[in-house]
Amino acid sequence: GQNIDQPTEMTATEGAIVQINCTYQTSGFNGLFWYQQHAGEAPTFLSYNVLDGLEEKGRFSSFLSRSKGYSYLLLKELQMKDSASYLCAPLDSNYQLIWGAGTKLIIKP
């Protein structure tokens, strides 16, 4: 079967760094997306990884290891506005996104 595993909730301090992990098992693999979703709002695109390694985009970076079925999202210099849910979503062999339940990130001052 297909499965996505992310922590349900994490807490971090403003200005700090946090790493949100995602492990996945899918039927085939065609890349992995990370989305951000603020409470009561729509998901918005953060990053896409298809090759192994780290992709950096400002304060956010995303890492992929295809052999381990593992990805993480790294958020630096945390701001209060980063309080949101972060959704991990790999693309399976049919190019369908398989969505994790998301990690709720709480930022404390």
Next chain:
Amino acid sequence: NAGVTQTPKFRVLKTGQSMTLLCAQDMNHEYMYWYRQDPGMGLRLIHYSVGEGTTAKGEVPDGYNVSRLKKQNFLLGLESAAPSQTSVYFCASSYEGSHQPQHFGDGTRLSIL
């Protein structure tokens, strides 16, 4: 540039009633999707379309129907609403179906009593 627009934003239905959710995108995207999002669960794909005039079933299609008569519009219908269909419904679109990110509407909050 409105992006993806969903109507209505909120709706309360009684069990057995029918309704249609409308999704419109102005980005000339080929692919469109309907998801539902329930607490503690990931987004689940209901139906999707890879182009005008085409539709396909997703993970949870039962109780829903869709139509894509025009490229910019994707309609989701509930023929006979059930309390289990209480959810937040998101429409999304993408240029094509591989590495292009999906763009989401603001969602429709639907309650079935």
